[in-house]
Amino acid sequence: MKILVAIKRVVDYNVKVRPTSDGKGVDIANAKKSINPFCEIAVEEAVRLKEAKQADEVIVVSVGADAVQEQLRTAMALGADRAIQVKTDAELEPLAIAKALAAIVEQEQPGLVILGKQSIDGDNNQTGQMLAALTNRPQGTFASELVVNDNDVQVTREVDGGLQTLSLSLPAIITTDLRLNEPRYASLPNIMKAKRKPLAVTELSELGIDAEPKVVITAVEAPAQRKAGIKVESVAELVDKLKNEAKVIA
Amino acid sequence: MSVLVIAEHDNKSLKGATLNTITAATQLSEQVDVLVAGTQCADVAAAVAKVAGVSNVLVFDSPAYEHQLAESLAPLLKEIASDYKYVLAPATTFGKNLLPRAAALLDCQPISDIIEVVDGTTFKRPIYAGNAIATVTSQQSKLLLTVRSTAFDPAPSQDSSAPIQNQDIAITNELSHFVGEQVAESDRPELTAANIVISGGRGMQNGDNFSLLYGIADKLGAAVGASRAAVDSGFVPNDMQVGQTGKIVAPDLYIAVGISGAIQHLAGMKDSKVIVAINKDEDAPIFQVADYGLVADLFTALPELNELL
Ligand SMILES: Cc1cc2nc3c(=O)[nH]c(=O)nc-3n(C[C@H](O)[C@H](O)[C@H](O)COP(=O)(O)OP(=O)(O)OC[C@H]3O[C@@H](n4cnc5c(N)ncnc54)[C@H](O)[C@@H]3O)c2cc1C
Ligand SMILES: Nc1ncnc2c1ncn2[C@@H]1O[C@H](COP(=O)(O)O)[C@@H](O)[C@H]1O
DSSP, rough: EEEEEEOOOOEOTTOOBBBBTTTSSSTTTSSSSEHHHHHHHHHHHHHHHHHSSSOSEEEEEEEEETTTTHHHHHHHHTTTEEEEEEOOSSSSOOHHHHHHHHHHHHHHOSSSSEESSSSSTTTTOHHHHHEEEEHTTTEEEEEEEEEEOEEEEEEEEEEEEEEEEEESSSSEEEOOOOGGOOOOOOOOHHHHHHTOOOEEEEGGGHHHHOOOOOEEEEEEOOOOOOOEEEEEHHHEEEEEEEEIIIOOOO | OEEEEEEEEEESSTHHHHHHHHHHHTOOSSOEEEEEEESSHHHHHHHHBBBBBBEEEEEEEEEGGTTTOHHHHHHHHHHHHGGEEEEEESSHHHHHHHHHHHHTTOOOOOEEEEEEEEEETTTEEEEGGGEEEEEEEEEEEEEEEEOOOOOOOOOOSSSOOOEEEEEEOOOSSSSEEEEEEOOOOOOSSOOOGGGGGEOOOOOGGGGGGHHHHHHHHHHHEEEEEEEEEHTTTTTGGGGGGGTTBBBOOOOOOEEEEEEOOHHHHHHTTTTTEEEEEEEETTTTTTGGSSEEESSSSSHHHHHHHHHOO
C-alpha cells in the first residue's frame, strides 16, 4: 500500500504574527517557516506504518511555490520516499488544494491519504474533508489512533464529547490530531540522504482545475487587546477582587 | 434567501452550540430552517421547534443517520441544499467534520469559524490562532459557514412551536461504520457553556492533582479545562483541552492554574470576560492577558482558595 501525505508550509507555530500596517494582510515575509505541525504528525504516522511493514511507500505532496521544496525535503529527511510539488505561485483555497490533491490521488492511487486536521495559518480545517468528498472516500478526521487492517482502517477520533472510533473501508482519508504521535527529529545523515530522493514537479495548470478564489480577504485587523491587569498579593485579595470588584463570583 | 442550520445532537438532546448557530442564522435571514438528521430523534426535533427564530424543522429520521457520519449526511445536504442560500453548522468537531465535505460536493468554498456577520456576503473570522481577524467576502451562490459559538448568544426559546416536517430521504453509506465511543461523563457544566472555567496546565504535575481544581470547580459551579500539555501528559482526557486546536471558551471568569500562556492556549480563552492566572513564574506570558494575576505556588494557593470560597 502507498501512503500519500499532504503537507503545508506555514509560519512557524512559535511566531506571533501581526496584521500589516495597511490592514490588508499579515506580516509574514521574514517569519520563520516550517511544516505545519499537524502535517509533521501525518508524515510521522505514515513513516511508522512503513516501518511496521504496513505500507511500502510514503509520498509527500505540497501545493505551492518553489519554497515548499524545503518542507518536502524535510519530510523526506523524516522518512518519506519521494515528493511531489504541485507548483503554483497563487495562494489557493482549501477547495482548490483538495482538487489538486484529488488529481494526485488519481495518479498515485494511495491506500491512505494522511493530512493535518488544520493548517495553523488559515485555521480552516477543511482540506481533508473536501478531498474525501471529491474522491468519494471515507474520512477519519482528528485522528488520535490508527489501526490499519487489510481492508479497513480503525480510526479513533478526538471529538468534543470524548473519543469516537470508526471503521473506514480502504482507501481512506485521515486527518491528524496532536496526540496521534510525537514526530521524530531528522538526523543529519537522513537530511543528506533526502537531498538525493526524487522530487517531481507538476504544474498546477496541467491538472486542469479551477483554482479561482471564491472567498476574498478584504481586511485584516488585530484582535481586541486586553487591558493590562494587576497582580494581587494573596489568595484573600484575589477572592475579594473577584467578589467585590469584578463581581464574577458570589 | 433562506438559511439551513444543521442541528447537532445525540438523538436525545440538542447540543447547545446549535442555539448560537441559530442566532447567527437569524442575522442572515428571517427564514431559518433547521435540519435534524438522526434516528428516533423526535425529542430533538421538538426542542428545535421551540427555539425562537426557527421557521421549519426538517427531520430525517432513519437508522442511516444514527451516528450522523459525514459520509451519509454530506450527500443528504447536497440533495436538499438547493433550496437554501446559506448552510450553517456549529464550529464544533461535528460541524467541522461535516460541513467541508458537503461543501466540496456542492463545489463551494466554505468559511470556517465565523465570529461576526458583517452583511449577507461578508464575515469576520480569526486566523493565525486568533492573532489576526480577517474580514472575508464571497459572491458564491451558496455560502456554507461554521459558526464559533462564543461569538453569538444562544437563541432563546419561544412559546409557540415551529412546524416539524418529517422527510424520508435515507442515504446509506458503505464507506464508514461506527465502532464505539468513549463519552466523557461529568456532573459539571459543559466546558463551552459554563459561566466559570478553571483550567490546569503542566504545572499540575499529574492527574490526581486535578482534584484540587475539581473541589474549587464544584464550589463555583465551574467547568474544568486543561492546556494541551496537561492533555498530552495524560493528566486529563482530550475533551478538556482549551485552545486553538481544542475548545474555544469565553466564560465570565477563566482561572488558569499552572498554565504558561502559549499563543495556542490563549487562542481558546482570551475572550473570557475576567481572566485570573495563578503561576509561580512572574514572567509567565499568561499574566499579560490576566486581569488578576497571583504569583504563587499552586499547591499552596489552591487549598487556600478552596478554603476561602
Ligand atoms: C499546532 C499546535 C497546536 C496547539 N494547540 C494547543 C491548544 O489548543 N491548547 C493548548 O493549551 N496548547 C496547545 N498547544 C501547545 C502550546 O504550544 C503549549 O505547549 C501548551 O499550551 C503549554 O501548556 P502549559 O502552559 O500547561 O505548559 P508549560 O508551558 O510547561 O507551562 C507550565 C506552567 O506552569 C507553571 N508552574 C509549574 N509548577 C507550578 C506550581 N507549582 N505552581 C504554579 N505554577 C506552576 C510554570 O511556571 C509554567 O508557566 C499547541 C501546540 C501546537 C504546536
Ligand atoms: N498547500 C497545501 N499543500 C498540501 N497540503 C495542504 C496544503 N494546504 C493544506 N494542506 C493539507 O490540508 C490540511 C488542512 O489544512 P486546512 O484545511 O487549510 O486547515 C493541512 O494540514 C495539510 O495536510
